[in-house]
Amino acid sequence: MSSAREGSEAPFTPEQEATIASLEADLSERLAHKPRRLSHSLNVGHEAERLARIYGVDPYLARLAGILHDWEKATRDAELVDVARDLGIELAGDELEEVAPLLHGYVAAKTLPERYPWLPEEVLRAIERHTVGAADMGPLDMVLFVADGIEPSRGSVAALDAQRELVGTVSLEELWWRAFRDTIAYVVETGRHLYPGTIAIYNEVAARRA
Numbered sequence: 001m002s003s004a005r006e007g008s009e010a011p012f013t014p015e016q017e018a019t020i021a022s023l024e025a026d027l028s029e030r031l032a033h034k035p036r037r038l039s040h041s042l043n044v045g046h047e048a049e050r051l052a053r054i055y056g057v058d059p060y061l062a063r064l065a066g067i068l069h070d071w072e073k074a075t076r077d078a079e080l081v082d083v084a085r086d087l088g089i090e091l092a093g094d095e096l097e098e099v100a101p102l103l104h105g106y107v108a109a110k111t112l113p114e115r116y117p118w119l120p121e122e123v124l125r126a127i128e129r130h131t132v133g134a135a136d137m138g139p140l141d142m143v144l145f146v147a148d149g150i151e152p153s154r155g156s157v158a159a160l161d162a163q164r165e166l167v168g169t170v171s172l173e174e175l176w177w178r179a180f181r182d183t184i185a186y187v188v189e190t191g192r193h194l195y196p197g198t199i200a201i202y203n204e205v206a207a208r209r210a
Contacts, residue, residue: 016060023067030074040153041070048147055172057139065126065144072104083107093196102131133180135204142176149179
């Protein structure tokens, strides 16, 4: 028996469709110089919507979060560090330069309301958490985190293919936990910097699950 809940297949309203089209047009302009990043972002929007419908999460909010999650990828890392510092963003235990690839979600969560003040806090929180995660991930947070990893343009990779096979057969929390652990394993295997906060999140969730 599947542990996933069947989501609603109801279509979006005309107003929601118009908002989605508007955001995708804005993103296409913002990431025009990064076509692969643009394609990825649009794919994440669709994948997040699909996962949301499977797991009973709001598909409209998931689509919005997916479209906008890499909004600040248009900004160069060096500039992103400066913006993050100006916004008072801190990632405990690290200099911002060391975690520059992780900053775009945190920065976007603070800058997007200037342009889209109507964005729900739930969407902004999911965007903020999509790179590092959190010990208290909500359903939309988990949907976006997983969708970011398994969307089709990521290609066929053993760990991602395994996650794709789990969709709809395990709970959303179990699916996210697998994706989170696989992300840590990838960082370690490739010899990249592992943000200390990730270890703290892992330990807290692992202890709770035990």
